[in-house]
Amino acid sequence: MCQKLQDKTLGQNLSFALHTLQNNRKKLIAAKFENYQALRDMSCEVKNSSLYNLKTRLVEFEHNAEKNGIKVHFADTDEDACNIIYEIIKQNNIEIVLKGKSMATEEIFLNDFLAKKQIKAIETDLGELIIQLINETPVHIVGPALHKNRYEIGKIFEKKLKAKYTDNIEQLNSIARKHLRNQFEGLKLGISGVNFAIAKEGAIWLIENEGNGRMCTTTPDIHVALCGIEKVLDSFEDAATLVHLLTPAACGQFIPTYNNIITGPRKNTELDGPSQVHVILMNNKRTDMLSHEDYYQALRCIRCGSCMNYCPVYDKIGGHAYQSIYPGPIGIIISSYIYGMQNNYENLSLCTLCNRCSEACPVKIPLHDLIRKLRADFIKQNKLSKKIKSNYQEQLGFKLFAKVATNGTIWKFTISNIHNFNYILHRFEHDLPVIKVWSKYKSLPEFKTSLYAKLTQIENVSYE
Numbered sequence: 001m002c003q004k005l006q007d008k009t010l011g012q013n014l015s016f017a018l019h020t021l022q023n024n025r026k027k028l029i030a031a032k033f034e035n036y037q038a039l040r041d042m043s044c045e046v047k048n049s050s051l052y053n054l055k056t057r058l059v060e061f062e063h064n065a066e067k068n069g070i071k072v073h074f075a076d077t078d079e080d081a082c083n084i085i086y087e088i089i090k091q092n093n094i095e096i097v098l099k100g101k102s103m104a105t106e107e108i109f110l111n112d113f114l115a116k117k118q119i120k121a122i123e124t125d126l127g128e129l130i131i132q133l134i135n136e137t138p139v140h141i142v143g144p145a146l147h148k149n150r151y152e153i154g155k156i157f158e159k160k161l162k163a164k165y166t167d168n169i170e171q172l173n174s175i176a177r178k179h180l181r182n183q184f185e186g187l188k189l190g191i192s193g194v195n196f197a198i199a200k201e202g203a204i205w206l207i208e209n210e211g212n213g214r215m216c217t218t219t220p221d222i223h224v225a226l227c228g229i230e231k232v233l234d235s236f237e238d239a240a241t242l243v244h245l246l247t248p249a250a251c252g253q254f255i256p257t258y259n260n261i262i263t264g265p266r267k268n269t270e271l272d273g274p275s276q277v278h279v280i281l282m283n284n285k286r287t288d289m290l291s292h293e294d295y296y297q298a299l300r301c302i303r304c305g306s307c308m309n310y311c312p313v314y315d316k317i318g319g320h321a322y323q324s325i326y327p328g329p330i331g332i333i334i335s336s337y338i339y340g341m342q343n344n345y346e347n348l349s350l351c352t353l354c355n356r357c358s359e360a361c362p363v364k365i366p367l368h369d370l371i372r373k374l375r376a377d378f379i380k381q382n383k384l385s386k387k388i389k390s391n392y393q394e395q396l397g398f399k400l401f402a403k404v405a406t407n408g409t410i411w412k413f414t415i416s417n418i419h420n421f422n423y424i425l426h427r428f429e430h431d432l433p434v435i436k437v438w439s440k441y442k443s444l445p446e447f448k449t450s451l452y453a454k455l456t457q458i459e460n461v462s463y464e
């Protein structure tokens, strides 16, 4: 994480990308939505109702999708999902597959699994292609290569695709397009994710901006879609409510460029489309989350990435510092379930509890609140507390801080006079408990006489 903090280019790229996304969202909401908050409420209800009735929805989806000619599979674990996909590939004697952008396939490390089985997966989303070329994982759930600027991408294409160096965006797009068009030819199987599955119709809805998703699902003869069970909704109306919020929240775009609604394999009278469509409904710990009175709310997530765009911690360190496929506020919560708390507890501290993510979330997930609860749960489970108990100096430091911070008079006195201790604090910054952890990576700030005045002037900030 400290390396990421010191990486100036990363900091600039993140700041530029995230602030652009924030501004686009803000302008769009002001210009196009009469009552954005009411739509958020409605979306929250739509998702809650689907989650409360999930079992019924899943059965209904399976029934109607099979009627449409779609083969529905159930995968309880990540391993099951990988094996089902591999079986389909093996039965059809395929060695190379195409992939559209899908966080569900990232979640189960499908590319690595297939590589071990000598199957090559070619990413067709521009961002996914860039990170595949440099062997990285996505930095953001919507913009996988959002941490790279056009100069860096020019160099990647020059080195990996043997293209002439350019940092012109149009030309970079054209290099990627040419490269991908060649890849699409002759491949028999395409893998995609799913944005929404519609139980009443037995159909799946895929949203994208590049057209590669449509190529992946219609050009090859077999289409395999991996779908988290929480994506199953009741009706098209429900899905349409969520679509109204997805791209505005993700990137400030009013409607998605491509809406792909897949209702089954090609009919005898049709010329195009796959002859086989498989949908894999994957659990992978989602039912554990669903059974919790608070954390079930994280299953409302429509993967718009807005919480990352607004997170002041993500803004500084980017997604890779979380060392999890799902970064940012929502990542902290779902990774704790999917990959286990023991592998994710360090991420619990990557949150200032500032509430910006919860305000930005289109489906009203109280992200900061759930992260705070996860922290408390983790402490209760005695894993973190053992660590803290073993460090007496730190314990003493926090006790002292708690005493000062919870007494108005002492607090006021301390922050009004702390500038008098600048010399001592700086002289012993590497020895004092708690402070020495901070000063390991950066210097302690110089406390100013006006600190108290400044703190008392801070007012509530609105992010809309």
Ligand code: SF4
Residues within 6 Å of the ligand: 249, 300, 301, 302, 303, 304, 305, 306, 307, 308, 330, 357, 360, 361, 362, 363, 364, 365, 367
């Ligand atoms: S938690 Fe909310 S803001 Fe974050 S990705 Fe999911 S839907 Fe978007």
